[in-house]
Amino acid sequence: MGLHLIGLGMNDEKDITLKGLETIKKCDYVYLESYTSLIDSSLEKLEELYGKEITVANREMVENEKNEILEKAKDKEVALLVKGDIFVATTHMDLVLRAQKLGIKVYYIFNASVFGTAGAIGLELYKYGKTTSIPFGNEHVRAPIDIFEKNYGNGMHTLFLLDLDPANNKFLNISEAAEYLIKHGVDEKLVAIGCSHLGSRAAEVKTRTLKELTKETFEKYPQSLIIPAKDLHFIEEEAINRFK
Secondary structure: OEEEEEEOEOOOHHHOOHHHHHHHHHOOEEEEEOOOOOOOOOHHHHHHHHOOOEEEEOHHHHHOOOOHHHHHHOOOEEEEEEOEOOOOOOHHHHHHHHHHHOOOOEEEEOOOOHHHHHHHHOOOHHHEOOOEEEOOOOOOOOHHHHHHHHHHHOOOEEEEEEOEEHHHOEEOOHHHHHHHHHHOOOOOOOEEEEEEOOOOOOOEEEEEEHHHHOOOOOOOOOEEEEEOOOOOOHHHHHHHHOOO
């Protein structure tokens, strides 16, 4: 009996770990969290490889105080599959805390996340400051700007995660994010890096100025944007220049 949180990695159904796959096969019920990110695979492919029927779990199902996932985990083995790593989204820790209050045992199987795959860009990971998200409806949203300014002032890189709503096929793109930053006073001449579909062979990375990124098109989702620190190590400079 218990709830198993299982990371699926950054690309498709084949990024599952061996431990994750073994755990899925022994579970009575398997759910796929569908709202914090987007996996590059169909439900049919997941079910074929994992050998289990999978129920898609939307935000309402996971975040409701009382939900079928927790009810079933009281006396059955239940898996919740999460794109990337299991704790990148805070909503999953909320689920863990509620499960434990009900006396449900919770088990973790970790996987790659955007924070690790961003290392392929070439910027030193320990020089990243606080990560922030740019949401939909951001006209009067100031928090991402404040976080960037603090990071940049402290000589740190900033990773912006861009909002998404996979259930409604709605995604904030890099050009919109760049426009938002410029509109709120960020220098349009700053070097920035647009990233789409990190962690896959189809990943697309472009190093441009913020202004140039407002005119760039990226085909895949999810997307993110990075503004490097002002002073870079020469290896960092060489690394990001690969994508010009």
